[in-house]
Amino acid sequence: xxxxxxxxxxxxxxxxxxxxxxxxxxxxxxxxxxxxxxxxxxxxxxxxxxxxxxxxxxxxxxxxxxxxxxxxxxxxxxxxxxxxxxxxxxxxxxxxxxxxxxxxxxxxxxxxxxxxxxxxxxxxxxxxxxxxxxxxxxxxxxxxxxxxxxxxxxxxxxxxxxxxxxxxxxxxxxxxxxxxxxxxxxxxxxxxxxxxxxxxxxxxxxxxxxxxxxxxxxxxxxxxxxxxxxxxxxxxxxxxxxxxxxxxxxxxxxxxxxxxxxxxxxxxxxxxxxxxxxxxxxxxxxxxxxxxxxxxxxxxxxxxxxxxxxxxxxxxxxxxxxxxxxxxxxxxxxxxxxxxxxxxxxxxxxxxxxxxxxxxxxxxxxxxxxxxxxxxxxxxxxxxxxxxxxxxxxxx
Amino acid sequence: xxxxxxxxxxxxxxxxxxxxxxxxxxxxxxxxxxxxxxxxxxxxxxxxxxxxxxxxxxxxxxxxxxxxxxxxxxxxxxxxxxxxxxxxxxxxxxxxxxxxxxxxxxxxxxxxxxxxxxxxxxxxxxxxxxxxxxxxxxxxxxxxxxxxxxxxxxxxxxxxxxxxxxxxxxxxxxxxxxxxxxxxxxxxxxxxxxxxxxxxx
Numbered sequence: 001x002x003x004x005x006x007x008x009x010x011x012x013x014x015x016x017x018x019x020x021x022x023x024x025x026x027x028x029x030x031x032x033x034x035x036x037x038x039x040x041x042x043x044x045x046x047x048x049x050x051x052x053x054x055x056x057x058x059x060x061x062x063x064x065x066x067x068x069x070x071x072x073x074x075x076x077x078x079x080x081x082x083x084x085x086x087x088x089x090x091x092x093x094x095x096x097x098x099x100x101x102x103x104x105x106x107x108x109x110x111x112x113x114x115x116x117x118x119x120x121x122x123x124x125x126x127x128x129x130x131x132x133x134x135x136x137x138x139x140x141x142x143x144x145x146x147x148x149x150x151x152x153x154x155x156x157x158x159x160x161x162x163x164x165x166x167x168x169x170x171x172x173x174x175x176x177x178x179x180x181x182x183x184x185x186x187x188x189x190x191x192x193x194x195x196x197x198x199x200x201x202x203x204x205x206x207x208x209x210x211x212x213x214x215x216x217x218x219x220x221x222x223x224x225x226x227x228x229x230x231x232x233x234x235x236x237x238x239x240x241x242x243x244x245x246x247x248x249x250x251x252x253x254x255x256x257x258x259x260x261x262x263x264x265x266x267x268x269x270x271x272x273x274x275x276x277x278x279x280x281x282x283x284x285x286x287x288x289x290x291x292x293x294x295x296x297x298x299x300x301x302x303x304x305x306x307x308x309x310x311x312x313x314x315x316x317x318x319x320x321x322x323x324x325x326x327x328x329x330x331x332x333x334x335x336x337x338x339x340x341x342x343x344x345x346x347x348x349x350x351x352x353x354x355x356x357x358x359x360x361x362x363x364x365x366x367x368x369x370x371x372x373x374x375x376x377x378x379x380x381x382x383x384x385x386x387x388x389x390x391x392x393x394x395x396x
Numbered sequence: 397x398x399x400x401x402x403x404x405x406x407x408x409x410x411x412x413x414x415x416x417x418x419x420x421x422x423x424x425x426x427x428x429x430x431x432x433x434x435x436x437x438x439x440x441x442x443x444x445x446x447x448x449x450x451x452x453x454x455x456x457x458x459x460x461x462x463x464x465x466x467x468x469x470x471x472x473x474x475x476x477x478x479x480x481x482x483x484x485x486x487x488x489x490x491x492x493x494x495x496x497x498x499x500x501x502x503x504x505x506x507x508x509x510x511x512x513x514x515x516x517x518x519x520x521x522x523x524x525x526x527x528x529x530x531x532x533x534x535x536x537x538x539x540x541x542x543x544x545x546x547x548x549x550x551x552x553x554x555x556x557x558x559x560x561x562x563x564x565x566x567x568x569x570x571x572x573x574x575x576x577x578x579x580x581x582x583x584x585x586x587x588x589x590x591x592x593x594x595x596x597x
Contacts, residue, residue, distance in 0.1 A: 015512065015520050021527060025543050026570070058508040059524060061544055062433040065425045066442075074442050075420055078449045085454055159402050162410065167402070199399050203418045238414060 014052035024056045047371050051364045054322065068278075139191035139343070143168070145218075146181035158188070158198040164218040180218035185228070188214045193343030195319075200227070204245070207234040207320045210340040211266065231266050234320045239279075252301060255282040273300045275316040324363040331357045334376060335393075342369045344391060357382075404465040408456050419465065420449055426545060427473050433540060435500045436477055440484075444476040451476075467551035470541070474555060501533040501540070535570040538563070 014020040023031040039046040066074075140151040143158065143166060152158070156170040160180070168176040180186050190196050190208045197207045201219040208214055212231025220226075225245045237245045237256050245256040249265035252272055256279070265272040274283055276293040283290050283299055291299050291308055298311040318325045324337055338344065363375055370386060377384035377393065385392045400422055406415035424445060431441035448469060452459070462468050505525045507517040528536055534556070541547045541555065553563035 013516070015516060016523065018523065018527070021520075021523060025524070025527070025539055027542060055512050058512055059520060060506045060508055061524070061528070061540055062429050062502065062504050063425075063506050063508075063544075064429045064432045064504075066428050070442065071421070071424050074424065074446050075417065075449075077446050078420070078453070081446070081450045082453050085450075157399070159399060161402070162406055162412065199402070203403065203414050205399070238418065240414075 014049060015055060020052065021056075024053070024059075047364075054364065139193070141188075141190050141194050141196050143178060144187040144189065145178060146184065148178060148181075150176060150178050152176075152196065154194050154196075156196060158196065160199060160201045160218065162201070166218075182218050185215040185217055188216070190231070191343070192340050195341075202240070202243075203238040205236040209233065209319055210343075229263065229265060232319075233263055234317050235263060251285055253284045255284065271300055271302050273298055273316075275311060275313055277313050277317065318362075319365075322365045324365060325361075326363070327360050328358045329360070331359060331376075331382070334359060334363075338363075338372060338376065341365055342372070344369070400465065404462075408460055408462075411456065416449075416453060419452075419469075423466065423469050427469070429544070430470065430473070430540070431477055433502050433537075434474075434477065435502065436481070440477065440480055444473055444480055447476050447480075448473045464548075464551060466545065467547050467554070470545065470547070471551075471555050501536040503528055503536060531570060535566065538566055538570055 019031075019034075023035050035049075039049055141154065141156070142149055142151045145166070150168070152168055153170045156168050159167045159169070161167055164180050164182060166178045166180055166186075168178070188196065188198060188208065190210060190212045192211045194210055195208060197205065198214070198216075199205050200216055202225060204225075206214060206227075209232035212229065212233060214231075214233065215228035217226075220243070223243060225240075225243055226248060227246075228248045230250065233247075235247065239256075247254040247256075247263050249263070249272065252265060252274075254263055254274055263274050274281065274293060275298045276295050278295055281293050283293065283301075285301075285304075290301075290306060293299055293308070296310055296313055297308060298316070299306055299308050312327075315325045315327060319341075324334075324341075326334060359376070363372060365372065373384045373386070373391065373393075376382075383394045385394075400419065403412075403415040403418045403422075406412040407419060427445050427448070428438075428441050431444060432438070436444075451472065452469065459468070503525065505521045505528075507521055512520065528539065531539070537556070538552055541552050547555075549563045550560050553560040556563065558566070
């Protein structure tokens with residue numbers, strides 16, 4: 001094992017190490033013990049190890065997939081057989097065709113703005129050609145239902161039950177329950193620096209990015225399923241052709257027509273975008289149909305203007321996996337995204353050249369802001385310094 | 397409780413149809429992959445998936461005590477595949493299908509999306525493949541069910557019709573085998589490093 005450690009010192013590539021691969025594949029008690037101790041004995045490799053564990057998830061053995069058509073066909077046959085069985089049993093037949101999972105990604109790209117001017121620290125003394133940021137106090141995720149309000153820990157999962165309750169499960173498997181109101185919409189509010197995900201009453205799953213508010217009913221009633229979003233979400237819609245799913249945002253509504261899609265829209269952003277992963281969606285403004293999206297297409301809306309283009313969807317949904325992907329992205333854009341994740345305010349200094357620098361690559365959003373900022377400074381050839389809650393980025 | 401357990405509870409207690417469709421969608425591809433790995437054709441896999449879910453639906457009253465729905469579905473699916481192939485074999489020729497079933501478990505390693513660089517992805521793929529290549533069909537099946545599906549020893553034992561401690565031993569032996577292969581490769585790599593050092597001097 002000692003020689004292994006030396007190997008990592010120089011190469012730092014766990015993914016090519018047999019002991020590591022064997023551990024990920026087999027998950028035996030013996031190997032678990034070794035790898036649990038490993039970061040304790042090698043704290044400087046903790047981050048590398050975590051990244052490798054996440055990356056190894058991309059390795060699949062014998063992964064074959066059925067097409068959506070095949071899946072629908074098999075499912076329909078199951079329903080037909082059940083139907084026949086029920087008729088045979090002289091039972092009342094439910095005509096509703098079951099649903100097929102759909103994926104929706106909604107995303108909003110915005111310009112770097114300082115949202116709350118009064119919280120901004122003045123950096124008059126800071127060096128020219130520098131970007132300065134300030135970490136903000138921690139806020140909690142909370143779920144609002146009528147007059148009830150409960151706070152929720154980071155990365156907890158929320159599920160709605162048939163009894164109209166919200167079931168909150170956190171990483172330690174601690175569970176909390178809240179009976180939701182049926183008279184008005186419930187709110188899930190995720191502040192900057194936090195993320196959460198929720199399973200709605202129809203099984204639709206929604207991932208909320210930092211700084212996002214979602215309004216949803218305890219149970220979908222009537223002939224439409226509707227939710228309201230301010231921020232960025234990735235949504236996997238359970239497909240049900242008879243009850244359409246609509247995502248409302250400020251000035252833009254998205255209708256799920258086919259199987260799957262992804263949306264993001266912050267009220268205070270000028271630009272709003274919708275990126276489609278699977279299926280078909282319609283985007284409407286003021287009740288007028290604006291555009292129909294096909295997979296791997298993005299629609300971008302600024303005021304009344306919109307543009308449609310083909311994109312690599314993985315860039316827009318990587319945040320759900322705790323990764324940020326960049327492809328020649330301006331440093332200012334990267335800092336804005338990091339700011340949202342870690343609740344840091346970066347002051348915008350338009351005249352400095354740093355904003356023109358671009359980066360390509362992947363960032364692992366670990367719990368440690370310092371290691372993330374170090375990666376950014378390496379990628380963009382800048383120098384990063386942090387004094388308490390103030391961050392300075394300067395050119396090399 | 398995971399979302400899938402929650403869906404199972406909703407379905408088994410109230411016959412909730414959306415929950416049933418969630419369970420179906422979560423498992424369809426995995427079952428297809430498993431059936432294909434065992435060497436079955438696409439149409440037969442689809443038939444077995446259909447039968448498995450039909451049975452799950454109509455017999456749910458008797459399934460209330462099932463804790464791990466994924467393990468149950470996989471077991472049920474495999475039995476169905478064996479039944480279907482027996483039926484086919486009777487129609488065509490004689491010969492033991494269960495024998496050939498345990499004798500093959502194909503191997504195909506993929507790297508999803510672009511979370512890993514292309515050069516590294518190829519190297520890792522090769523390493524994973526060569527580690528698994530030397531295993532028997534049974535051992536590969538154990539690794540597959542543990543790594544890809546996340547089943548426990550007890551559940552794997554049930555599926556393969558062996559005792560739990562045998563499953564543990566099988567996995568242990570599998571890993572021992574992987575270890576031996578790895579140490580041989582380490583040795584070769586060690587030589588390479590020595591050679592490099594030599595060149596450097």
